Amino acid sequence: MKLYGLIGYPLGHSFSKQYFAEKFAREGISDCFYEAFPISAIDQFPSLIRDNPNLKGLNVTIPYKEQVLQFVTQVTPEVKAIGAANCIKIEGEQLTAFNTDVIGFEQSFRQLLQPHHKKALVLGTGGSSKAVQYVLQKLGIQFLLVTRQEDRGPGYINYDIIDEQIMQSYLVVINCSPAGMSPNNHTCPHLPYQFINSQHYLYDLVYKPAKTLFLQKGEERGAQIQNGYKMLILQAEASWEIWNNT
DSSP states (O other): OEEEEEEESOOTTOOHHHHHHHHHHHTTOOSEEEEEEEOSSGGGHHHHHHHOTTEEEEEEOTTOTTGGGGGOSEEOHHHHHHSOOSEEEEETTEEEEEOOHHHHHHHHHGGGOOTTOOEEEEEOOSHHHHHHHHHHHHHTOEEEEEESSSOOOTTEEEGGGOOHHHHHHOOEEEEOSOTTOTTOTTOOOOOOGGGOOTTOEEEESOOSSSSOHHHHHHHHTTOEEEOSHHHHHHHHHHHHHHHTOO
16 A cells, blocks of 8 residues: 655645545545645654655645755755755655645646736745745746735835835736635735736635635736646646656
8 A cells, every 4th residue: 555645734724635535536546545644743744754654755735845854865956946845755764855836836827927927926935935936937037025024135025015016017916825715715915906907917826715805806807817726736746746756
């Protein structure tokens, strides 16, 4: 039996276990199982590996995409550049960290990208945000990181200073924060939504609900919108390929 799983805390919002259970049933894969491992602290990671000798691969979600790197033996160039991983391949004592968020985000993000989308506001600075930043750099899209903290230095701005001029210059807005995630459906990032128009492209890494308040506000003003569901599917399939690539 081959065991795969997901670590994070909490894991109530994750779709991974259901997705892989359905995949295994659909594709007739009978010798593989996928479990959720909600560990409350990253120092529980070594015992998780030790207690589950059949583990061949793990996905990693909030809040451990950066913290888990202290326990791996090898990282890909993407992980080294980003400083965060969401996929681990386990081969005996060797644990290799990958970032399939990069694959999932790039492939899904490009679907609605237009030539005038040259600058982006990236909301949030966590592990997923770092994967988004990596892809934007690859695509040659300038970006600013938006944070609630003051005086983070060059490349960062506070939500409170975003005005009409900034919104008209930065036509891509990517939400990498948990704002709007179920059950907090009534929340959204603090932005001057009145300045959004049909030239804008709003991308939300949140996938539940399917249309967050952030996306609703953009759609009402004619913007192109996309949630994080396609990204999740693409990164999950990329993880599966990594785990089974001998």
